[in-house]
Amino acid sequence: MYNRIYNELENGCEDYPDVKAAFIADGGNILLDFEIRALRAIGEFQGQYRYPVTFHPGKDVIPLIEIMRIYQEAGGQSTEFVMSHIDRTLTSREDLLEFVDETKCYVQFDQFGVECSFYQLNPFTDIISDAQSIKLIALLKEDRKLHRVLMSNDIHTKHRLTTFGGLGYVHITKNVVPIMLKRNFTLEDIRVIRVGNPCRWLNRLNL
Numbered sequence: 001m002y003n004r005i006y007n008e009l010e011n012g013c014e015d016y017p018d019v020k021a022a023f024i025a026d027g028g029n030i031l032l033d034f035e036i037r038a039l040r041a042i043g044e045f046q047g048q049y050r051y052p053v054t055f056h057p058g059k060d061v062i063p064l065i066e067i068m069r070i071y072q073e074a075g076g077q078s079t080e081f082v083m084s085h086i087d088r089t090l091t092s093r094e095d096l097l098e099f100v101d102e103t104k105c106y107v108q109f110d111q112f113g114v115e116c117s118f119y120q121l122n123p124f125t126d127i128i129s130d131a132q133s134i135k136l137i138a139l140l141k142e143d144r145k146l147h148r149v150l151m152s153n154d155i156h157t158k159h160r161l162t163t164f165g166g167l168g169y170v171h172i173t174k175n176v177v178p179i180m181l182k183r184n185f186t187l188e189d190i191r192v193i194r195v196g197n198p199c200r201w202l203n204r205l206n207l
Contacts, residue, residue, distance in 0.1 A: 001041035027056035043074025
């Protein structure tokens, strides 16, 4: 796994050798043996070459702190790691603040525009609304942690696109940001979240 990661980022992708990957993406539902090996390989490689990493927790609720522990013990830097799907895995104010305090990683609110709280792949997990996500981001702002926040739409199906009646990729800019500006976020806060933080995370792209 380590060698595959190295080749795709340093030399070029196996099927498209002229293309190099820009960051490492991983995900999992439960921490099976091969997923733990993958996390360790990613942590070891990342600690040496410092490429940015993003992790997408799957449909089952797994301990996010355990993911970070395995990754960091292998050598991975938490400050270059994005934990995605925070808005359906860490919706408690206390748990969110504790996680960010303990790990120092980026947390990504990426369910904006879903418009449905029922999560079909796991009926015991709810997806919070845009308004609830904004409140949690405001909490992180109050705790001086806005520099660890990312926002996204996580669009992966046609019905989410504007062509097919969805809110599309423009949703955050068109609908969410205006609400945030009415709720004591400044234009500088928005710039930090939407420009500064992604650029800092994608440090290997010289943005």
